[in-house]
Amino acid sequence: MSVAPTADAGRSRRTGSLLAFAYLLPALVVFGIFIFWPLVKSVMLSVQGTDILGNPSGFVGFVNYSKLFTDDGFLQVLWVTFAFTVLTVLPSIAIALFLALLLQSRIRGVKFFRTAFALPFAFSVATASVIFGVLFNPASGVLNGLLSYIGVGKVNWLTNPDLALWSVSGATVWMQIGYNLLVISAGLGALPDDVLEAARLDGASGFRLQRSIVMPLITPQLFFLVVVGTIHSLQSFGQIKILTVGGPEGRTTTLVYSIYEQAFANNNSNYGYASAQAMVLLLIVLVITALQFGVLERRVFYR
Amino acid sequence: MRSSSRVGTALTYVALAVMFVIVLFPVYYGLVGSFMGERDTNSFPPALWPVHGVFPENYSNALGIIPLGNQYLTSVLQTLVITIGQLVTSVLAAYAFVFLPLRWRGFWFAVFLSTMMIPYESIIIPNYLLISELGLKDTIAGLTLPFLATGFGTFLMRQSFLSFPTELRDAARVDGAGHLRFLVSILVPLSRPSLAALGIWSALSAWNMYFWPLLATEDPRHQTIQIGISQLKTSDGDSPGMVLAGVMLALFPTLLLVIFGQRFIVRGLTAGAVK
Incomplete structure (x- = not known):
């Protein structure tokens, strides 16, 4: 039973492969029904019109796509998405990096701080957004309360068109710190002791050690965070839905929020146009992923 | 100095x-x-x-104003089903990749990898339509079915299985153990740290989900706690203290996971990378 006769080797390889396929099958069924088929259907929806009940109303070619480029609202959506990504990705990495370097110090209590700073990671987008909603409250929120002590009048954090995106971004930066910190700390923890020791013996210390030795060694982690963070920010939805509902004047309507608005808000059921926007999102994410694998990755220092 | x-x-x-x-x-x-x-x-x-x-x-006010008890239970069930589902499908698929002779291995590998590159939001409309047509809105099935398998989980478990010598399988075969028995009684116990990492990641992301449960449920009694607390805030006149109490209730399980499971969370950070 344990040794297959050689004459049957070919057949047993085929049945072996069938067995392997059976092990893959449960996952493949889920992927097929809930990822690949919906992907095909998204493309199909995006080239169809939609009647008022939300049913596809026949092939319309690239009408939904050409609408994207002529719709001023959608140009604003792209701009807001870009601004939101810039305002969230880099600041959250910079803050996490600063914290991670502080936590590298050999001082007492580091363990306590390490756990404390990871706590934002436990927050869901809903829990964090609701808390920030309370803090941002213009009439009784703590932020305006603290500002009043230095004589600043009440700020409309979420309803001022020039400020809302900054406020939502600030809350998002906070949500991302915990994850970024864990990644950078893991990278710092894996630094080769001998390299650091050699650098110290050569007289490098403090800022010099960080800049010339530590930073180049953790570029893979930082690069990973830029890519993952960008994709994550592009997918942000909950904080916008909970804090600003895309407003004021659409100034916080990002691509994903726009998809939601077209398809689901106020029973819009504009599935065709929303699907065209969804394809734009897919394209952007695929391009970023391709960049990660192709161009940029070679420039990063790997051990 | x-x-x-x-x-x-x-x-x-x-x-x-x-x-x-x-x-x-x-x-x-x-x-x-x-x-x-x-x-x-x-x-x-x-x-x-x-x-x-x-x-x-x-x-107690928060628990009274929304059906928070129901929502808590829904969140617990949703999290359990997704976590167990992902553990099972990931372990099986990873086993096929590492220990079984698989035709077109590279192709299937690419299929699993590609699932990680498709942003969920870009296919959420057809998924919503599908779940609606199947009449699965407001059910645990509707909340969980799309998430029962992940490329991430498969690669995390594959990484763990790859660290075992192939002699382990040979030894088990000599002892007469078939694939399933080898997997269940030898590999799974040896992979406990990776299983814990995957379990914690699955549970965290399932518990914290927002967009999908918002679409897949309408009846407040069948919504998850995340949707429940976010609506606490928007319904007028709720006192901030009570809203925050709801938030704390929703936060409690994940806070425990992050404080006591940090070791496993860090393991999952890098283990999923395909290298």
């Missing part, structure tokens, strides 16, 4: 303390605010700690 390092240490503590206050303030206010009455939260400038008494009844 010594004094300069002492200054350095002092500066580090100052920086840590400042960052601690800034970063942890929302956590602090969420917790303390959940015990404050309206006299404290609605005054201006608002109190930073309970000046006019402590109000634990915020919690």
Whole structure:
């Protein structure tokens, strides 16, 4: 039973492969029904019109796509998405990096701080957004309360068109710190002791050690965070839905929020146009992923 | 030399303390605010700690105003089903990739990899339509079915299986163990740390999900706790203390996971990378 006769080797390889396929099958069924088929259907929806009940109303070619480029609202959506990504990705990495370097110090209590700073990671987008909603409250929120002590009048954090995106971004930066910190700390923890020791013996210390030795060694982690963070920010939805509902004047309507608005808000059921926007999102994410694998990755220092 | 390092240490503590206050303030206010009455939260400038008494009844009020008990149960069930589902499908698929002769291995590998590159939001409309047509809105099935398998989980388990020598399988075969028995009684117990990592990641992301449960449920009694608390905030006239109490209830399980499971979370950070 344990040794297959050689004459049957070919057949047993085929049945072996069938067995392997059976092990893959449960996952493949889920992927097929809930990822690949919906992907095909998204493309199909995006080239169809939609009647008022939300049913596809026949092939319309690239009408939904050409609408994207002529719709001023959608140009604003792209701009807001870009601004939101810039305002969230880099600041959250910079803050996490600063914290991670502080936590590298050999001082007492580091363990306590390490756990404390990871706590934002436990927050869901809903829990964090609701808390920030309370803090941002213009009439009784703590932020305006603290500002009043230095004589600043009440700020409309979420309803001022020039400020809302900054406020939502600030809350998002906070949500991302915990994850970024864990990644950078893991990278710092894996630094080769001998390299650091050699650098110290050569007289490098403090800022010099960080800049010339530590930073180049953790570029893979930082690069990973830029890519993952960008994709994550592009997918942000909950904080916008909970804090600003895309407003004021659409100034916080990002691509994903726009998809939601077209398809689901106020029973819009504009599935065709929303699907065209969804394809734009897919394209952007695929391009970023391709960049990660192709161009940029070679420039990063790997051990 | 010594004094300069002492200054350095002092500066580090100052920086840590400042960052601690800034970063942890929302956590602090969420917790303390959940015990404050309206006299404290609605005054201006608002109190930073309970000046006019402590109000634990915020919690019972939160439980009373929305069907939070039901929603909690829904979240627990949803999290359990997704976590167990992902563990099972990931372990099986990873086993096929590592220990079984698989035709077109590269192709299937690419299929699993590609699932990680498709942003869920770009296919959420057809998924919503499908779940609606199947009549699965407001059900645990509707909340969980799309998430029962992940490329991430498969690659995490594959990484773990790859670390075992192939002799392990040969030895088991000599002892007469078939594939399933080898997997269940030898590999799975040996892979406990990776299983814990995957389980914690699955549970965290399932519990914290927002977009999909928002679409897949309508009836408040069948919504998850995340949707429940976000609507607490928008329904008019809710006292901030009670809203924050709801938040704390939703936060409690994940807070425990992050505090006590950090070791496993870090393991999952890098293990999923395909290299």
